[in-house]
Amino acid sequence: MLPDYKLELVCPAGSLPALKAAVDNGADCVYLGFRDDTNARNFTGLNFDAANARTGVEYAHAKGAKVLLALNTYPQSHGWERWKNAIDMAADIGMDAIILADPGLMQYAMKTHPQIHLHLSVQGSATNYEAINFYHEHFGIRRAVLPRVLSFAQVEELAAGTPVELELFGFGGLCVMVEGRCSLSSYVTGESPNNCGVCSPPKAVRWQKTTNGLESRLNGVLIDRYADDENAGYPTLCKGRFEVEGETYYAMEEPTSLNTLELLPELMRIKVRGLKIEGRQRSPAYVAQVTSVWRDAIDQCVKNPDAFSVRPSWTAALGKISEGQQHTLGAYNRPWK
Amino acid sequence: MKLALGPILYYWTREKIQKFYEDIAAAPVDIVYLGETVCSRRHIMRTADWLEMAKMLAGAGKKVVLSTLTLIESESDLKTLRRITENGDFAVEANDMGAVHRLSGHMPFIAGPYLNIYNPQTLSLLSSLGAQRWVMPVEMSLKTLQPLQQSRPAGMETEVFSYGRLPLAFSSRCFTARFHNLPKDDCRFLCIEDTDGKTMRTREGKPFLVINGIQTQSALIYNLIGDLDSLRNIGVDVLRISPQSEHTTEIVRLFRECVENRISPEGAMQQMEKVMPEAGCNGYWHGRPGMEQLYLASLVPHE
Structure with a gap:
């Protein structure tokens, strides 16, 4: 394995306590949204105002974790200022990257705040390297989050065609549709x-x-x-x-959730850069539990990828908080399709 | 206003496709979009066959556009994409940013409805990359379109999906294969049996959605014939009619007569209702849930 390669555990934070739970339990990155329709978890009582976000960034940075802003909805004309302000705010607060889907916003972010890293959101629906390279060429994106529709073989093929880092969903809610292409x-x-x-x-x-x-x-x-x-x-x-x-x-999908623990060695073999946990709408206790299991699993896999196997204690811990729902490998496992 | 026929979203037999476009060649439609936009496994028409069809339609005086696949996942999908973007003869509708990447700097293109163009900044960007026409995302409304119309780049045409089952979602999972308890890789192409898709009803029997392979459509027929005035007033250039298995040329004719003020929207609607496979809806255009039907004061709700 390359010495500079590291799989980052990217965890959700719908509140300051959830952010602290993620950081304290071993998240490498935490992603959060502001308290409005600029992000794809626009729920009452959830998300951050400017002061909270600033505190969150200070807390995370003090412990060596990064903070990413999810700004992953498509602004309509009347709301443009709100999205623009969110980008300015992220730059001001010192967030490490912005996760964007809208090309117009990417252009604004790149021109106005060239120092801030841009990630392509899953809502950007990029499922092939030509699409990812489009965003790379025009906006210099560093990372792309892949929709939960590709098989593992397709991810591997895609990875070979782009210099952009890839981030994959590893655990949590499962969208059966291509994100960004569902109305x-x-x-x-x-x-x-x-x-x-x-x-x-x-x-x-x-x-x-x-x-x-x-x-x-x-x-x-x-x-x-x-x-x-x-x-x-x-x-x-x-x-x-x-x-x-x-x-x-269930004509489209059973109420299952995604769990890719067993794919960890393969994900690391093809140098996936981010492993994303879904769930900004979840409680701090949930975030703490999931983060801690995945931290342990990633650390075990780094130590000895060839001997890696999913521990029953991890499965039990994750099963408990997923409210008895079934788990699936989703599209990574081709027969799901 | 010009009329466009969208790509066939279903999987039809070769004979049916041939007959369909022979009829379309004689129908009063200005622009015809051709190609497989839904499923990369469908193979009855190869790219070469679509190009032949394009030549036939161009010969009949139609402006032909080749549409790309929407969900591009594999190297083989990319090969097909390149064959289309490098065809050299016909304009291309890009339905994925990968297609935009291949086209920008090489030839002008049409920005398809799945590119998620929601604001003037993104529309300007697409224009600078070579887009000459864009198709509004189906969930946008008259009100949200307004600012894009006011600031649209010179020469940019606007097209609105105006008739047909709404293409609402794409998955990599095939829901038709799932219905038949078959894996996608062994789907036996059974979607060919459903010339207008498979209706999915709620547990109280109401038509809700339509399964079309990896695509999910509305069961109701989006129909903006009653909204022609607002489409015209806001400067929409092209109305898109999405093919259905029967009576498409009849729908085209009624739109044409209505656009040319030879028949009233009310009169057109009454005739359309006889050949629409399901009831209509137009909520999106009015900033409402897409499934709602809002009537012009002069239009009396049926039933």
Whole structure:
């Protein structure tokens, strides 16, 4: 392994306590968003104001961790100033990089703050090296976060075609659609990840007990119905049960989450630079637990990649906080497709 | 206003595709987008076949544009992309930034609906790279389009998806194969059985979405025929009609007559409703959830 190669553990922070939990438990980088629609986890009570962000950066830097700003939604004309100000703020606070999806914003960031590193967000939908090289050539991006749709073989092929560092999702929620190319949420609710930083927003959700069972609706559309002995899940609309030609099933995706612990040696072999944990909407306790498991796993893998195996204690710890959900390797494992 | 026919989003037989474009050659549409934009596994039409079709349509007086794949994942997808971007004869619609990368500096292009152009800054950037026309993301509204129209670069044309099932999402997973309990790599190309996709209903039987291989569409038919005035007033140059398996030329004809003020939007809508595979919607254009239908005061809701 090259002496300067290091797989960075990139952890989510929806609040200052979550940021501290991530840093204290071994995160190399923490990513966060401001408290508005400039980021893709625009939920009430979540995210940072300027003062909190400054404190967070000081805390992380004092302990050797980096802070990345998620500015990963697409500004519409009326909100341009808000996104621009967020970039200026990130530069002012001394954040280490900005994660962007919108090319117009990248151009602004590059021209105004040439010293700040740019990462291409997963919302930029770059699934091939020609696309990544486009952003590299025009905006000098240092890193690209890949959508959760490529098989491992495709990631390896892509890595060979670009000088840009790659960051992959390793654990947490699983988008079945190509990020940045899904308008299902706005079709139903008017708000999507691209235009508002939300998917299946809580304000559009209604739960109703009926004689047919517990029903979850999104702006009136029935997403799922649960019998008494079934666990009800949040009605993310691609994870509901629908009927196709007389069969009712999870037509798009089961309510599973992504877990790629077993791929760690392979990810390190092809020199993936960032391992991203999803979940800025999660609690500090969750962030602490996931970070600590992944820190341990990465350290074990660095020590001896050939002998690496997933420890049952890691799986148990992650299983406990994933609320008994199933885990999957997602698209990294080709049969998932 | 010009009329464009979008690429066929479904997988049809060679005979059906041939017959379809023979009809289109005689239909009152100005621009025709050709090519496979959804699934790289579909192979009935190779790039060479699309180029032949392009020549036939150009001969019939159509402006032909070759559309690229939207989800480009492998080296073989990139090879196909390069064959299209380097075709030398026909304009290209870029549906991925990888395509923009191949085209910029080499030839003018059309920035497709999946490039996520949401603001004037990004539109100017695409213009400087060679885009001559752009297709608005389907979820944008009249109101959010306004500032882009006001500041759009000289010579840039604006196209709006105006009729058809909305292409809402792309995955790498094939939902048609999933329905048949088959892995994508052994999908047996069963999407060829669904000439307008497979309808996905809610558990109370309402048509909700449509499965089209790796693409998810709206079940309802996005239709802006009742919104022609606002499209015209804001300076939209091109209206895109998305092909359906039957009656596409009828839809094209009605749009044409309406654009030329030979029939009222109300009259056109009444005739369209007879041949639309599902009820209509137009919410996005009005800044509402896409699935909603807002009526002109003069249009009476059906049912």
